[in-house]
Amino acid sequence: MLNTLTPATIRETANALANVVNRTPIITSRSLNQQLGGLKLFLKAENFQRVGAFKFRGAYNALRQLSSEDKQKGVVTHSSGNHAQGVALAAKLLNIPATIVMPDDAPVIKRTATAAYGAQIISCSAAQREAVSAQLVDQHNYTLIHPYDNDHVIAGQGTAAWELIHDVPDLDIIFTPVGGGGLISGTALAIAALTPNIKLVGVEPAAGDDANRSWRQGTVCRLTAVPQTIADGLRTRFIGQRNLAIMRQYVTDMTTVTDQDIITTLQFVWSRLKIIIEPSAAVALAPLFCGHYHLPTGTKVGIILSGGNIDLTQCGFFHQLND
DSSP states (O other): OTTOOOHHHHHHHHHHHTTTSOOOOEEOOHHHHHHTTSOEEEEEEGGGSGGGBTHHHHHHHHHHTSOHHHHHHOEEEEOSSHHHHHHHHHHHHHTOOEEEEEETTSOHHHHHHHHHTTOEEEEEOGGGHHHHHHHHHHHHOOEEOOSSSOHHHHHHHHHHHHHHHHHSTTOSEEEEEOSSSHHHHHHHHHHHHHOTTSEEEEEEEGGGOHHHHHHHHTSOOOOSSOOOOSOGGGOOSOOOHHHHHHHHHHOOEEEEEOHHHHHHHHHHIIIIIOOOOOHHHHHHHHHHHTTSSOOOTTOEEEEEEOBOOOOTTTOTTHHHHTO
16 A cells, blocks of 8 residues: 555545544643744644544544454554554444554553553563564454554544644644654645645654654664653654655654653643643654744744643653652
């Protein structure tokens, strides 16, 4: 299915998912706009999506299109949490057996929720999750639902931006977090379908800048180790081929933020906006909030807050938020 995606695919997918996914709200803040020098920010709150993250969109879109035979055999995926939950819930809704390969260090709250949706969980080291998933496909003839390098997943993720652009049609630029590239590539196609003049910027943790380097060099760059960052949803070692192809065509810029930038942004969002987002979601806002990415006053900015699944009792940075 490589290179079969087009902007029109996002339109079709948005119509198909309209009665399944939550149409998440757009949040604005006068104090945030003022603090950022008069920018006009519109935050797409995917923390209010089913399973608490945008990942449900892509997971459901991929599973709904399986043949009856493939649905009966079951699916497998690998994920540290949000895609795991998305696949588990989608599989439950569609009555499909699901096996999820989760890294040993996956957040407890995400592991618990995945199990609660009825999926079978297999643990392994983060570096081995792709290999373990491949073994399960060989052994059981499962269908692999890749977390990001999958056309149907990409199309589903793009429906978040599709909604954002319909709700705020005159945006100048959109920022998204980047892990494997599913959200940013889907967002890129949504922009191309609706308003091609909107710029698109991807943001990664500085500890795992493989997508940034891949986008600039035109080839997939693989990290030798799993990135050590508090943004657990973005601990990917490489992006997908499909994702890179779309990013190279449509993405305007890529940038990175430090873990301290992420913590600083979380402090503001939790305390002033009164919403709970996870570190991976704060990544998209952090370059603007921390003053690393400058835009002209009055620029209308869309920010996709990717999710809100966070276990405060398990987070190593929790005490830092109170310093």
